[in-house]
Amino acid sequence: MRISLNWLRELVTVSMSPEEIGETLTMAGFEVEDIEDRRTWAEGVVVGRVLERQAHPDADRLSVCKVDIGAGEPSTIVCGAANVRADTYVPVATVGSYLPVVDLKIRPQKKRGVLSEGMICSLAELGLAKDSEGIHIFPQEDLKIGQDVRPLLGLDDVILDLTSTANRADALSLVGIARELAAITGVPLNLPDIPERAIASDEKSLALHISESKACPVYIGTLISGVKIAPSPEWLQRRLLASGTRPINNVVDVTNYVLLEWGQPLHAFDADRLQQVAGGDRLTVGVRFANGGETLTTLDSQERKLHEQTLLITANDRPVALAGVMGGEATEVYDGSMNLMLEAALFDSVAIRRSARSLGLRTEASARYERGVNAAELPLACRRALQLLEELAEGTVESQAIVQSQAIQATTAPTIELRLDRVNAVLGPVDLSDSDEDESVIGELQSEDVERILTALGCQVAATNPDRTLWNVTVPPYRYRDLEREIDLIEEVARLYGFNKFIDTLPKEGEAGYLPIDQALLREIHQAFRAVGLTEVMHYSVGKPDEERQIQLTNPLFAEFSALRTDLLPALIDAFQFNQEQGNGALQAYEIGRVFWKEEDGLMESDRIAGILGGDPSQGRWVTSGREQPMSWFEAKGVLQSVFQRLGVEVEYQPDRRNPILHPGRTASLWIGGEHLGVFGQLHPQERQRRSLPDEVYIFELELDLLLHKMDQEDQLTPVFRLYSPFPATDRDIAFFAPTKFSVADIQRAVHQTAGTLLESVSLFDEYRGENVPTGQRSLAFRLIYRAGDRTLTDDEVEPIHQKVRDTLQEKFQADLRS
Template identity: 70%
Template sequence: MRISLNWLRELVDINVSPEALADMLTMAGFEVEEIEDRRTWADGVVVGRVLERQPHPNADKLSVCTVDIGADAPSTIVCGAANVRADIYVPVATLGTHLPIIDLTIRPRKLRDVPSEGMICSLAEVGLAKESEGIHIFPQDSLQVGMDARPLLGLDDVILDLTSTANRADALSMVGIAREVAALTGATLKLSEVPELPVKSGGKDLALRISEPGACPIYMGTVIKGVAIAPSPEWLQRRLQAAGTRPINNVVDVTNYVLLEWGQPLHAFDGDRLRAIAGSSDLTLGVRFARNGETLTTLDSQARKLTDQTLLITANDQPVALAGVMGGENSEVYADTTNLVLEAAVFDSVAIRRSARSQGLRTEASARYERGVNSAELELACRRALALLGELAGGTVDIQTVADARPGGAMATRTIELRLERLNQVLGPIELDKEARPGEGEIGDLPPTEVERILTALGCELTPISAAGDVWRVSVPPYRHRDLEREIDLIEEVARVYGYNNFCDTLPAKTELGFLSPDYALTRQIHHAFKAVGLTEVIHYSLVKPDGDNQIALSNPLFVEYSALRTEMLTALIDAFQYNLEQGNGALNAYEIGRVFWREEDGLYEGDRLAGIMGGDASVGRWVRSGREQPMTWFEAKGVLESAFRQLGIAVEFQPDRRNPLLHPGRTASLWVQGERLGTFGQIHPQERQRRGLPDEVYAFELDLDLLLEDMSDEARITPIFKPYSAYPASDRDLAFFAPIQFSVAEIERAIRKTAGKLLDSVELFDEYRGESVPEGKRSLAFRLVYRASDRTLTDEDIEPVHQKVREALQEKFQVSLRS
């Protein structure tokens, strides 16, 4: 929120510099993002009186003006504005003045051979308008020439651009900031009295029907007759402009002014237009949620399709405004408006948040309702607006109808017990002597008198309830009702206002070096391993489109496209692969570590996954193949995955698998670690590739990260046992046979290792053949078995019995036909 210091000084008696005030507010939890010193925009601009205006002798569109700026002699100024004339008061930038808005320093110069000694300014040149058709003419009849023009332009002000936390709804108003500054500085708060106005209650001209009292606990509608729409007075326009609000007319400006002053959004309807929409002279304003399919054109001329989460204001059940967000174009105040209906209401913060989000719209009003508007001061803000409308628009208050569903008709007072002992326990010791240098003042606990002073300054009422006076019953003011709920909230307020920098710094008695958790350290190893094999890390949203029975849907999503939690990670990786191809970036070789979520009959579950995708030509320099690409094969993709496992020290077994619908049923394998399923690896399903226009050779994998980390953290792996190399030579044997194709190489290799026992040093498949001379339903496999002992050189007598045992085991278990 933009805070005008001139306006603030009318509400609280302070005399501190803008920089000191900004520092004070920042230390109190209000971040001042910018100090906009408007005094620099027109430093050196004075009031001048045009004594004479003559046409320029050498230019048709220029004028030569004689201007009295209070100097010993009038100044000659060449001006190009069409509205310049004699006997007017104007702002004049004198010689040496720098105008930062247009980055111009005024120096004496000649314009078409005529000397000019200054510049008559427009509002755009002093930063008060984006564009100006001519120079600014002061409306006053008599001014002192040579006086500083900044007070007349409203440029004797400093603006603080302040951001408050979400729990401080009261800080989105000038009165709220004034209360805060009064508490921080001890200054006197000067809130003006709002007079009571005679108002007739109810009447057939205006009735209320609140269908959603939970979303609108109180609604006040006031009929005002005989208003005259006109521009607002200059002081009001300047004040709104300083706050970043564009002046429109006196009625709309009053509602915006009260919004800025008290933080209470108001809305003015054209009463005659409301009755035209209602189709009757008997008007009933209502509050209800929209029905699907209804539409409303809002004040920004946007036709909005409404949903059942959109809260509406209706006239005889016809939509006329988005409640708490924006009014409708069909009932807005315009130049010929004479009768008004002023809305003053409190809406539920959750209802307004959902309503505004459903329309993708956020306004000054909705921002305040979303944080929570103080309903206790609703009547006061309404009276303030009615008084200003009578003063500035000549309106006469007719009737007022109120629908109040608040418990007891108003917000109940909250009382909290506060213990001094607990306060000092939480906050710790303070420097009692603030004037002493750091470390030299007296250290002690916060005295009870200081606690009482701070909380009283914040508007609380304290009643001692202990003999020692160190326990109080604190009554919270209505404007802090949503913020101060517990004892710890009061303790926080004391610390904030007293100053966090006044509490003693204490360091832990002992410190220890930081370290990575075991799982995080192992996860970093996984990142290094998969990057080392050429995969790039990517990150996708965990939110996806709803599509699946076992998905977990969000109850309050930001967008329909992201309204469910993902159950797998391959779809997003395939999307990324497709996007890179369409953008001409080539095949994407990537991996991702993330979390998936799913629903089962007995509850909701989540787990971490490691997924990846590969494809394309991995080689560089295709000139040896005449520029032709060589797509990655299934075994090359499998080798990339195995290389990463080898770096991680994981022994993974591959088994045929057909369960993943995204993967090719004949080219998919399940991965197993020590008898537990680790994940799936395979080629993208042909139908999926065809649907997305992907090349044939695209491969993907998805692994259970928790199981992978569990295996990597095994004690036997973390502390490897040294095994010496054998000093004796090895002896190898080749074993070739025809094997039925239903048996995998992994199964055969596992049987060989188990049968051969300790003498077998390694086994490797070096040939596979299918085709001519191979029996139907079989394939030719050739393995090389390496035998070695650690204590002797093996002889044929040692090896042959073991090798023969392997042959017999393969014949018995897999029905192989031996060729060697």
């Protein structure tokens, strides 16, 4: 935003130089990107009076002028402008002056044989216009010859080009910057005197119908009659030009002036044209969203096709303006306008952002509405505009209609509790010395400092304890959008006290940092998966909406990314397929991410681990004569089991047929301590064929929180060392037929429980189904290893235990023993 220093100094009396003001605002969070010192543009340019003008003897387009510049004898100046004439006051660049805009040093020089002692300037040469048809002629009469032209042309000003953060909507106005500067420097604020006024309402002349109260919580429409359209006075035009706004006429300029001064966008409609577009005898101004197929020609003469999310101003339900963005051409103020309808409204920032984005149109008004306009000062800005319209356009206020939603009426200034100890804990020690030359005195912020700063910002500070270390702070209405919590107030204290006053040295003694337990365990999980050869991948947490339980985004960038993911597996399968199609081989990968879904109780989320592996993971196939050797189900399970062993958790596998994308006969649900951990299985053949994937692809998905919880147990964090037995083991093999309904995990669990502490391990080493095996059964062979830590076991000790195992298999699992 461009800030005129002359205008700013009318609102707050500061004696600092422009550079000091720029440094002060920058340190307070408002970065001053450029300081445009206009005083240098016309240094040495004075008011001169053309006494006589004669044609140049040797050039048709040049004139030889005698100009009085108040230096005794008149100066002879050769001028090429067609509009130069005698008895006029003009700006004259004297000999020795420098015009930086055109990079010209004025020296005496001959032009076609005539010595020229200076230059009569145009506005373009003084930096006030891009192009000029001729020299500038002052409209004033009886100017003082030889006086400095800069005050006459507004070149005695300095322009600060500054940017503010997105949360500081109040800083997009002169008043907002003046308040900030007054709070920093402690000088008084001199805001314009805007008296209260009562305006009658007349529904026969103007009625309001706001169908979208959430998008437009406040609307003020004022009818003004008898205006006279004319150019704005010079002081107003100069301020607009200094701020980068082109003057148009006194009515439009007033709305732009209030926009710059108070940050409140306004719009003036030609009331007669508005009635003509509306039709009928009565005028009802409304606010609604556009219907499909509607169009509107805006002030830039562009016919715009409206979308359903475009917010409109209507006259008897006919579109006349883009709410908060741009007015319509059919109702604009023109030279013949006599009656106005002034709009002052509060529009929802989200609604204006969507509306402007849907049309690819962004204006000064929409930029302010998108950041948030101050609702409390909306009537004040409206009264300011009416005051200027009566003064500059001779208008008469006839009637006013106001619609205000109950939500806005019920809005109160927020009150925040602030603690002094919290302020010092967050900000740390400060340098209490008065100047840079004094020796540093380290201390803490005091109650007086906090109260002084917050009061200067316009807050009401009330201490709630005798020692004034706890306050209830009431936020001013123009800061309610960005001062919501205690930490926001602490930031304001730091910002206005001065960031450069806080101690930036580290403590002499520090404490070694450490990772939280969940982060340390999460790193172990990453290491375990990388150790078995899996690569970590990451995908977007949004995707296409294809499930009822998916959570839909209210403002998606694209339709393809409009819903939150409910699981991690689809993205991993897509990545596996993409790598295959690109000739990169089978992807062995895992991902840790968050999933989201809807339930009757509300919205849910959880963290999960998912992975995919398969195909032939080997790089060379020398021993297989170039043929691929797909990973088997047991090899894939072994990879996952290696991870669990490395993490120190015991996981049980149970048959599972519930997941439709997994093979119904090669899928297992994973259980840990009686709780469901996740699922592991082979990709369903139909899904594999649809995607043209290899024969063997395996996927898994685990609940991260449950895994972390089991790893966080005391016996897992600090494992107990067990001595290795120095005595030899004895093994026994047992083979039998068993019905397929019994899982290997159940059989192994029963064997462990029966054999007791002497059984060191039990493992399956053979499974067979087919010829010579009864229907509905399978042949299983287990190896049982017995070992004691204090002796060598004898057959007399092992055989009774082994016989109990055989009996248990026959009783519980209908085993037909073969050995």
